[in-house]
Amino acid sequence: MAEKQSAKSRRGRPRQAEVARLAGVSQTTVSLVLGGNKQGVALHPDTCARVLAAARELGYVPDPAARRLAAARNNLLGVFSFTATFPTAVEHSYYPFLVGVEQEAARHGYDLVLFTGSSSGGAQAASPGALERVRLADGCLFLGRHIPAGELRRLVEHGYPAVHIGRRDELDNLAWVGADYVEASAEVVRHLAALGHRRMILVREDDDAPASTDRERGFREALADAGLADAAAVVRAADPAAEITADWLRGRCAEGVTAFVAEETDTGAAWRALLAAVEGAGLHAPSDVSLALLGSPPADLADRPRPTGFDIPRTELGAAAVRALTALLTTGETESPLVSCAFRPGSTAGAAPTR
Amino acid sequence: MAEKQSAKSRRGRPRQAEVARLAGVSQTTVSLVLGGNKQGVALHPDTCARVLAAARELGYVPDPAARRLAAARNNLLGVFSFTATFPTAVEHSYYPFLVGVEQEAARHGYDLVLFTGSSSGGAQAASPGALERVRLADGCLFLGRHIPAGELRRLVEHGYPAVHIGRRDELDNLAWVGADYVEASAEVVRHLAALGHRRMILVREDDDAPASTDRERGFREALADAGLADAAAVVRAADPAAEITADWLRGRCAEGVTAFVAEETDTGAAWRALLAAVEGAGLHAPSDVSLALLGSPPADLADRPRPTGFDIPRTELGAAAVRALTALLTTGETESPLVSCAFRPGSTAGAAPTR
DNA sequence: CCTCCGAACTAATACGCATTAGTTCGCCGT
């Protein structure tokens, strides 16, 4: 009765050889039938039917590792994030991206492998080779800005299909998908200009992430296009809460500024500071001043009036990333598309007060 | 100049054989050295050093597919939910489970494969055999109550390691992890009893899911233990909004009922109805009547005062499910643990009014 | 001097699948 390893070690997971035995054919035939017989070997329809029936009866599913090793593909797409994909704190979760990734992957017939990169509690998160695990999948999506560039570069240079969610120009040849912050920000500015605002200020944090500089560029360009170039003012605030005060706001208003624009950040600090300053100054938006947010408000401010601004299409970005990856896999073409953000009218911007 | 496949097909990614050649040893030795030599083969320190040096020089990284193939396990855990796609809302109850699953899986060195009912290449979600695809993973977690029992049984009977999140006794041999609703509900009742409440009513929906019957059992048992057995009353409401009205509430209060307990459901209908009835009756909790909720409030009522009751430890449940699954995989032992819920004092229950 | 032993390695094989180069068999043509 002592069964062979075939039943024990693999827990009854059937392989092609077992399907073959049941169908009375060779393992080769099973592989051909189930693989779609792309090599054009002549196969009798009856045989195919028997193989298919046997595979179904045994519940056969190909082993992804073996497939991969045999230089074929898995139909698996990887998702790797250097922080937990499902963080305990929901504020900056990758979940919306994942929704789009999942939908688009399903549409293309791929399953998703979530590489539990450096989730708290995992093994050495930064251990060299941590990224190599993704090679089990046909290709991989990366998200988060803390992905070790060295390892990623290695993968890409070895021809591994990878797509980063979020612009990432430092690495040549790395495909990415990003949101078009430039255009989206410009649109917000045009909206404000159309409402009659002639002087406006952008409050941004003091770093040089692409997401920030792109917003500033859109802001400046739109103002220039509207003939208001000299009216542009950008404030870089390392500590918005301390710098964007009610007094500061009153000062700017006195100078003729009628609209204030904040960039979205992880914490929403700039936007919070603006809201607090307006309230502290005893003003009201949009009647006294107009406010706009270049992005989405933090979750805890959801009950506030919706800020005028734009929404980052996270779900669509996830889907676009999958499309870029499948393009890489099938045609080998590297594409790095910009996805448009959706303008959000909101209720914090109104007509500029007539002086 | 025609290079051998060694340089072309793999684009220079070195394998053990190349490391071996450089170090002047065999591939076996390389595998032993790099694998930590757990089998205790005698190896000369100098040899190890040479191998290590060669590996470093070539930038050798093991191929995960080959590694997993040779190990006859691929360190993949499946997560299957029968919803068509991922729920879009982050607040969805599904999310906290994933948090725990991801953390615990990472801790055990597993990666996750995400399956959804419709991932089969966009084919019919409910097509027979939809569940078979999970065999790609070493084992699988199931969540959602709409998982087809027949297919699941098939998997389990074939010895496939599966763990269901949520109690599921209908299937013999199916491991599950569940929340201890009986004890948690009993604790809430004890809390109310300690506050002086002598008559209380449980409002539940009209179905027989384990989650509902367990809560009722805890409710009844705690009352019996407190010597208030005859004071127990359970209302099954098919349409809580229509049945739990202000008039109804006044009627019960007139009969001496001082506390109302609702069970948590998907929609939170029972709890909503109770809140509305209390308000409609011009009463206030906890001063006039005490309220308790056997579970967590729906997300949109988060700003309301926190209901007295308990929280389902979803994250911990996800982690427990992973532990149960790894136990199944390594020792083959089926365990189905109950996880304790955390009592939530809240602010909707107070001392019973002295009559 | 031959044997035996342990140290230090290596040859061979399995893992599950895909692919290439056959092999077998029935039948047609001359």
Added chain:
DNA sequence: ACGGCGAACTAATGCGTATTAGTTCGGAGG
């Protein structure tokens, strides 16, 4: 009656690694 040919399959091999069963060699023991 025999070569040939296509239809229908299968044997053999490779992918890169882990593991098991050897093999070689120098020296100690009898």
